[in-house]
Amino acid sequence: MIVFLIKRLANAVLVMLAVALLAFLIFRFAGDPVELMANEQMSQADRIELREKLGLNDSFLTQFGRFVGNAAQGDFGISYRNGQDVMKLIAERFPATMELALVATVLSLLIGIPLGVITAIHRGRWYSEGLQFISIIGVSLPSFVVGILLILVFAVTLGLVPAFGRGDVVQLGWWSTGLLTPSGRASLLLPSLALALYQITLVMRLVRAEMMEVLRSDFVKFARARGVPRWRIYFRHALRNCLMPVVTMTAMNFGSLIAFALITETVFQWPGMGMLFIQAVTFLDMPVMAGYLCIVSFIFVTLNTLVDIAYAVIDPRLRDATR
Amino acid sequence: MTEHLSSAVLDVRGLCVEFPGRHGTVQALSDVSLSIRPGEILGVVGESGAGKSMTGLAVQGLLEPPGRISGGEVWLGGRRIDQLDDKQMQQVRGRQIGAIFQDPLTSLNPLFTVGAQLVETIRLHLKLSKADAKARAIQLLKEVGIPAPEARYDHYPHQFSGGMRQRVVIALALAAEPKLIIADEPTTALDVSIQAQITSLLRRLCDDHGTAVMLVTHDMGVIAETADRVAVMYAGRLVEIGPVAEVLKNARHPYTRGLMGSIPALGRRVERLNQIDGSMPRLNAIPAGCAFNPRCPEAGPRCRKDRPEPAPVGTGVAACWLNAGGVL
Ligand SMILES: Nc1ncnc2c1ncn2[C@@H]1O[C@H](COP(=O)(O)OP(=O)(O)OP(=O)(O)O)[C@@H](O)[C@H]1O
Numbered sequence: 343m344i345v346f347l348i349k350r351l352a353n354a355v356l357v358m359l360a361v362a363l364l365a366f367l368i369f370r371f372a373g374d375p376v377e378l379m380a381n382e383q384m385s386q387a388d389r390i391e392l393r394e395k396l397g398l399n400d401s402f403l404t405q406f407g408r409f410v411g412n413a414a415q416g417d418f419g420i421s422y423r424n425g426q427d428v429m430k431l432i433a434e435r436f437p438a439t440m441e442l443a444l445v446a447t448v449l450s451l452l453i454g455i456p457l458g459v460i461t462a463i464h465r466g467r468w469y470s471e472g473l474q475f476i477s478i479i480g481v482s483l484p485s486f487v488v489g490i491l492l493i494l495v496f497a498v499t500l501g502l503v504p505a506f507g508r509g510d511v512v513q514l515g516w517w518s519t520g521l522l523t524p525s526g527r528a529s530l531l532l533p534s535l536a537l538a539l540y541q542i543t544l545v546m547r548l549v550r551a552e553m554m555e556v557l558r559s560d561f562v563k564f565a566r567a568r569g570v571p572r573w574r575i576y577f578r579h580a581l582r583n584c585l586m587p588v589v590t591m592t593a594m595n596f597g598s599l600i601a602f603a604l605i606t607e608t609v610f611q612w613p614g615m616g617m618l619f620i621q622a623v624t625f626l627d628m629p630v631m632a633g634y635l636c637i638v639s640f641i642f643v644t645l646n647t648l649v650d651i652a653y654a655v656i657d658p659r660l661r662d663a664t665r
Numbered sequence: 666m667t668e669h670l671s672s673a674v675l676d677v678r679g680l681c682v683e684f685p686g687r688h689g690t691v692q693a694l695s696d697v698s699l700s701i702r703p704g705e706i707l708g709v710v711g712e713s714g715a716g717k718s719m720t721g722l723a724v725q726g727l728l729e730p731p732g733r734i735s736g737g738e739v740w741l742g743g744r745r746i747d748q749l750d751d752k753q754m755q756q757v758r759g760r761q762i763g764a765i766f767q768d769p770l771t772s773l774n775p776l777f778t779v780g781a782q783l784v785e786t787i788r789l790h791l792k793l794s795k796a797d798a799k800a801r802a803i804q805l806l807k808e809v810g811i812p813a814p815e816a817r818y819d820h821y822p823h824q825f826s827g828g829m830r831q832r833v834v835i836a837l838a839l840a841a842e843p844k845l846i847i848a849d850e851p852t853t854a855l856d857v858s859i860q861a862q863i864t865s866l867l868r869r870l871c872d873d874h875g876t877a878v879m880l881v882t883h884d885m886g887v888i889a890e891t892a893d894r895v896a897v898m899y900a901g902r903l904v905e906i907g908p909v910a911e912v913l914k915n916a917r918h919p920y921t922r923g924l925m926g927s928i929p930a931l932g933r934r935v936e937r938l939n940q941i942d943g944s945m946p947r948l949n950a951i952p953a954g955c956a957f958n959p960r961c962p963e964a965g966p967r968c969r970k971d972r973p974e975p976a977p978v979g980t981g982v983a984a985c986w987l988n989a990g991g992v993l
């Protein structure tokens with residue numbers, strides 16, 4: 343287990359270095375930072391001095407080393423646009439995106455798993471087939487369309503929940519949460535549902551496929567022959583054997599949820615990292631883009647590593663294979 | 666027709682199973698009757714597809730829909746069980762009928778310890794506290810010959826060898842002291858060197874507990890060594906049933922004789938039982954009259970016209986015109 347842990351961590355560090363290199367290349371070669379930061383009144387001498395101050399005259403490796411060293415400490419420099427610390431900018435927006443993605447994930451599991459189980463054990467009934475059909479539509483609808491439809495129905499027509507923004511937030515240290523106020527929770531509902539819809543259909547279809555597979559297995563038949571009640575077989579014996587792929591997919595897709603949140607955030611005017619990134623792109627604000635890339639990749643890689651470790655914890659067979 | 670009616674643990678009478686399908690209904694079992702007394706092992710043999718497993722599944726109420734019992738009765742310990750609903754059958758399965766499957770590698774849930782699976786079965790059927798159930802589980806592991814049962818209790822299935830896993834499966838089958846165990850080819854998937862250990866374990870446990878066993882197998886050697894009586898099936902029908910020694914020495918049905926011909930000498934093992942010329946008909950193409958007639962060396966005109974009913978012959982029962990007035 344220890345060897346396995348070390349291997350996985352080394353792997354994760356390597357991937358992060360590769361991402362850092364990419365971010366650095368964008369940072370370094372997509373336009374001259376000095377030109378981007380400078381304004382017309384700046385003299386040539388000022389420009390050279392700024393170039394020196396930013397360390398742009400050092401060798402490539404030195405610069406990359408410095409970039410990685412700084413990034414590891416959460417220092418991505420300052421925004422070209424407003425001169426603020428990039429990390430601070432991202433940290434301000436981070437909780438909004440995180441809450442959105444987390445709530446979407448929870449929704450996708452809470453809704454997707456039972457639907458998957460039901461459609462698997464009642465396959466052939468009209469409601470199972472209906473859900474299957476709807477899920478195909480769910481997979482193919484672009485998320486901004488879903489978002490706009492949700493706004494139209496629940497916010498504009500029915501007026502049940504706010505159409506945009508985060509509502510009131512409460513500050514817990516540096517983390518701002520919308521979960522503690524009624525307006526915050528109400529505001530979360532539509533965007534997280536819009537973001538979750540695709541994921542719900544994925545979870546449902548995966549659970550359904552896995553369940554049908556597992557229900558055919560010998561140990562399920564043997565459990566029936568031992569007199570284990572049906573529901574206990576479904577939810578204890580069979581579902582547990584389906585959870586590995588679900589956990590994997592959920593964790594792997596969390597990264598894409600954060601990436602997709604970009605669209606949802608734009609539709610719902612959600613003040614998260616995605617909106618920050620969009621603004622950065624329009625202003626060619628390289629440090630912010632590089633910082634966003636690194637942070638999102640870091641979340642990706644961390645989750646992947648945790649998934650592998652979780653695997654080893656859930657499945658005793660893997661646990662022994664890696665001992 | 667069925668012997669020892671009153672004292673039988675299992676009494677199957679004229680059991681019919683059918684599978685309605687797109688191309689008509691398939692008769693998977695047709696008029697199967699057999700009974701097993703306490704402490705008795707009934708061997709069930711026949712070629713692949715003869716309906717051996719189907720008989721066991723029908724008794725346990727585990728037919729896969731749309732398969733259903735379309736006729737006959739199943740009595741267990743004096744109670745009719747073929748009409749019970751699934752909820753009621755849950756209390757029969759495991760409690761009164763233990764099951765042993767063919768492949769011990771896949772019979773156990775890989776994600777639960779053997780202890781957890783034993784305790785689950787025990788507590789489903791017996792009113793025991795967690796601690797008592799655990800003690801009983803360890804006792805069961807010991808009884809089926811698993812070394813260091815206290816330590817093994819917390820192990821997962823993959824940590825056991827095939828033979829040891831089958832012992833765990835047997836412990837699970839015994840967990841609630843059932844009256845009947847249905848063992849469907851319990852040794853087929855095992856190493857030859859281990860097969861004998863498992864069958865003799867089964868024999869011993871069944872003697873100790875007075876458990877009746879329905880032992881489905883392809884192996885006439887196993888039948889000869891462990892079974893008290895043997896039932897021979899062909900194309901979803903029971904063709905002969907009788908005491909093992911009698912059937913081995915003096916089979917009444919030509920199909921049984923064909924099967925016996927495939928044992929070179931008593932006690933030697935034979936892998937498969939298909940030494941008779943030709944193959945068993947598909948269930949939707951069973952010939953009129955005696956299902957065996959196209960392959961039977963002794964068939965006569967009557968065999969192609971009328972179906973022979975199982976009838977007492979000597980100490981057993983056989984379904985063949987040779988024993989019921991001739992084939993002409
Ligand atoms: N769902 C089904 N629909 C129609 N026929 C079926 C179905 N399931 C099984 N059968 C038929 O029932 C018959 C009996 O099968 P069974 O499994 O009892 O055979 P068996 O004697 O146990 O053979 P084996 O030695 O191969 O295990 C087979 O001929 C099979 O084709």
Ligand code: SF4
Nearest residue numbers: 955958961968985986
């Ligand atoms: S009834 Fe006729 S065909 Fe059938 S086994 Fe007997 S002799 Fe052969």
Ligand SMILES: [Mg+2]
Nearest residue numbers: 717718719849
């Ligand atoms: Mg079988």
